[in-house]
Amino acid sequence: MLLSVQKVKEIYGISRRTLINWEKEGLITPLRTPKGRRRYKKEDIEKLLGMIKEKPKPTVVLYARVSTKKQEEYLKNQIRRLEEYAKSQGWQYEVISEIASGVNENRRGLLKLLNKIKRGEVAKVVIEYPDRLARFGFEYLKFFMESFGVELIVLNGRENEEDINRELAEDLIAIVTFFAARIYGQRGAKRHGNSSGEVSVR
Numbered sequence: 001m002l003l004s005v006q007k008v009k010e011i012y013g014i015s016r017r018t019l020i021n022w023e024k025e026g027l028i029t030p031l032r033t034p035k036g037r038r039r040y041k042k043e044d045i046e047k048l049l050g051m052i053k054e055k056p057k058p059t060v061v062l063y064a065r066v067s068t069k070k071q072e073e074y075l076k077n078q079i080r081r082l083e084e085y086a087k088s089q090g091w092q093y094e095v096i097s098e099i100a101s102g103v104n105e106n107r108r109g110l111l112k113l114l115n116k117i118k119r120g121e122v123a124k125v126v127i128e129y130p131d132r133l134a135r136f137g138f139e140y141l142k143f144f145m146e147s148f149g150v151e152l153i154v155l156n157g158r159e160n161e162e163d164i165n166r167e168l169a170e171d172l173i174a175i176v177t178f179f180a181a182r183i184y185g186q187r188g189a190k191r192h193g194n195s196s197g198e199v200s201v202r
Contacts, residue, residue, distance in 0.1 A: 002031065002039040012045060022048065058123035062086060063113055064097040065132045075099065078128055085155060086126060093126075102135030110134075117148050126153045 005016050019040070022028045027048060030038040046052045062082040066075045079097055086093040098109030110133075116122050125145060130138045133152075145152050 001042040003042055003045065005038055005040075008040055008045060012049065014045070058121055060086060060091045060093040060124045060126060061113060061116065061122050062093050062095045062126050063109070063133060064095065064128070065102065065107075065109065066099055067101050069099055072099070078132070081155070082126055082128060091124075102131055114144070117145055117150050120148070122148075122150050124151045124153060126155065128155050130154055 003011070005019060008014050008019060009016070019028070019030075019038070023030065028040065028044050030040050033039060043052060062079065064075055064078040064082060066072070066078070075097060079095055083093070083095070096109045096113050098107055100107040100109070113122070113125065117125075122145075127133050134141055142152050
């Protein structure tokens with residue numbers, strides 16, 4: 001929407017002198033009518049007044065993950081390698097890292113990444129191996145990212161077989177532990193409910 005000098009003054013209380021000063025400072029550039037009269041874009045005026053917040057430019061996110069606390073050193077090395085790659089490409093980047101099982105669907109780091117993608121804040125995601133992003137469902141996550149125009153870059157195709165088997169075993173133990181806790185918790189709740197809910201009728 002284009003506004004005349006008079007309209008700008010009526011709507012925003014900005015004088016002609018202020019507009020001219022903004023032009024001289026390079027803060028705003030008016031369009032000209034065939035008769036040479038100034039017309040200003042409404043969004044340009046509102047940006048200068050702080051009424052419109054510019055969206056952050058999409059960035060590169062480096063995502064790193066390990067399953068357990070004892071793998072912290074590997075996590076640090078993983079981040080270092082990702083950063084070296086990003087710097088070699090001349091990218092500005094943000095690191096999202098976490099210690100969480102690859103089969104956990106409620107990872108804070110992963111959810112943070114997916115929410116940033118939905119808000120249009122991510123241009124590329126860089127991971128070292130597919131399993132770092134997810135133990136299962138990697139292709140679904142890749143499809144999700146690409147549907148928002150995000151490029152997923154995997155630096156290496158497959159991890160060391162020994163490392164994969166060890167971490168997969170830890171992930172499976174985590175799954176078994178989780179479900180065992182739920183099952184025993186439910187049984188305990190039922191026993192508690194039966195003992196407290198019995199009514200004697202005579």
